[in-house]
Amino acid sequence: MFGFANGLLLALFAAAAVDFVLAWRRTAAPAAALRTLWQQEHLLFGGWGAGWRLRAGQAAFCLGLALYEFTVVFCNSMAREQWPWLQQQLSPVLDTLMYLAFFAKILLGTRYTWRSLGTAGALYFIARWVYFNGQNIWFLGLAVVLLAAKDVPLGRAMKAFLACGLPTLALVELLHFAGIVAPGATSERDGSFRLMFGYGHPNTFGGIVFGLLLAWVLLRRARLRWLEILAVGGVAVFLYVWPASRSAALCAALLALLLAAAKLLGSRPAGPKAAALVAAPVPLVLAFSLILPLFVVKVGPWSNDVGPAWLERLDSLLTCRISLSWAAYRVLDIKIAGQMLPEWPVLDNIFVYLLYQFGPVLLVLAVVLLTLALYGHARLGRWQEVACLLVVLFYGYMETQVLHITSDPAALLFCGVIFAQPLRRWDFS
Template sequence: MFGFANALLAFLALAAVLDFLPVLRRRLAPAAWWREERFLFTQQRGAARVKYGSWAFLLGLMVYEFIVVFNNSMARENWPWLQTRVSPVLDWVMYLCFGAKILLGTKYNGRSIVCAGALFFVARWVYFNGQNIWWLGLCVALLAAKDVPLRRAMKAMLACGVPTLALVEVLHFAGIIAPNAASERDGSYRLMFGYGHPNTFGGVVFGLVLAWVLLRRAKLTWPELAAVAAAGVFLMVGPKSRSAALCAFLLVSLLALAKLRTRKGPRPGGKVLAGGCAALVPLLAAVSYILPLFVVKIGPWANDIGPSWLKKLDDLLTCRISLAWAAYRVFDIKIAGQMLPDWPALDNIFVYLLYLTGPVMVVLVCALMMAALYGYARRGQWQAVACLVTMLAYGYMESQVTHLTSDPAVLLLCGAVFALPRERWMEE
């Protein structure tokens, strides 16, 4: 996808230059260029471009969902051509849909072009070093999401994800894919449900649950919250995916608090409360980076560490702290990221992105997350805040929050990415 990344950056740069020419020719005031939204390249057929641009994004989103949920299930072991022939074609379909939406189906003002263009420049820069296609796909999807109603995006994810996951489970329990459905760990069995790891299945299920929550938001009922809690119980008991299960329980708790807070109508948060929500990002980042510094190695195995309190916490997090400590000693931190081997497995998103994408991208991501949390809290959109806080907790335990299928809440960052007014952060 190097060619796509280069071409998209080149077209965005060309479009920005052409868009600024009227200012240089004094046909457009700089203030108007900065505020007023326009299409790139030409203003013709605006209504059709908005309509078909939205369709292109939704199609790309559904293709993305299918690639992850089906092509990356254990079906790839039965039918290798899914990975060698089908997935490359679907990748191109997905990226061309997103690219068409970005270049032809989206309106920008000067501020949006600068902010979004800078983000993609850094994303393309780190992609060339880390070569993680999922990270590039996430950034491109986020750019393409502008002006598409969040509810439509979530409906598209559910319309594709639910039947595709059901197909995987039917094939699995029919014995067609992954007939040996259990792996042994510490004397117990963790069911795979047709995937290569139970946490992969847990992430797919949790992503669909989160998509439903984002679709319903303020309309969520108590029975629906009970259903989300039941999904968490299933994830804890079935695949024993603790990270997804615990985050499901956290999500239910936060949504219940949001429901109680807004039972008499919307209640925007004050600056202190909103600032506290935003402060969760640097706080969790600091914990992620500082805790491994206290590790004392006392044995040959990855989790043979001290002191005892850190050992207990590390065991609870399935060696995530000790593996981060190992990464500190194995990798150098490179400003534009690097390719990562299979070991040590970095399931903490802050540590993972620090090495995969470098510190510049980490700062950008944290700034966007803080801006989103602050903005939604100030507007009183507490369901969005609950989803973002939950994904912060999930990211502390799983790096697959870089997949839209596990973290559809990343689309909530779209307003911050394009520096939109807060009243436009959730297009409806």
């Protein structure tokens, strides 16, 4: 992965150099060449075969997204215990094909201005920088997916996501209930059983279902009917009762409520102040994540033996998210470019996790990107997209699975911000 990360960065620098040489030859003046490159969208490495390259680029992205989904949903299920070759032999091959597909899309199947290429390239450089320290493969995968997502209609991407994810999950459940994969798939925690549905943890299953639910919403968007919104609430009940994946269940319930509000709002765009109010929860949740652990008072030997009483109850509701963050404050150093984290404390809060795994620079960038994405979609009146981003914000408070595109396909809504496009170009149809 280090070789791929470096190779993509060097290829983007090479593409920019070729861009400049070709533009200079056409205009015969360096200043004119720079203006043209900054303002006009163009394919990298010349405009040859533009039509088929753009079509092939979209197909390559959908192929890469489907391979990503299959690798996570099947190869990372408990099927890996039954058939070790899934992880040892098949997954590396699928990962290579996936990254090659995204590589081809980024370099040969996408049009850029130098403004968009420079912004996205700088963000990728930072992602690569912190990846080399934190070595979280899911994070690098997310960064590459977002780079490759430009110019791919959101509906087409979600169709590929669902076309692979739904039958693959159905296959895992069939193997599970047939007793082939993880036949004794229950785990006992605090005296209660939680069904794992063929995965190593109930929250893994919950995250996969939650991601498929988000993909369906992003495919349907303004076409969602009241019955479909009710079905989203039904999924929330299922996740809460059977796998007892509380984080996914609560967020699915919140999604149903926000989609109902979006249905009532229609496509009415928000003004600047209203859009800013919609985006305000991002810095608020960040502040809540980082400040609340400062009020923890240790009252016993275990990590969740904390006080005062109100904070202990809140920590219990959030299954130790607050007390584990408090522990991180005391045992971990903050490093500007991140670090590899020990197994304990387990940081399920994405804001605290980003702070320690990837450093404060990336944390600030992630908060800015999400805030701007929420603001932009609210200004455009795309309330279903706003609902998905808000729900992902609260899901991230409880789970770091938002770094997996399989649990967070709404991350594709960041593209307009990542590529510094004006709002009128945020076309995801």
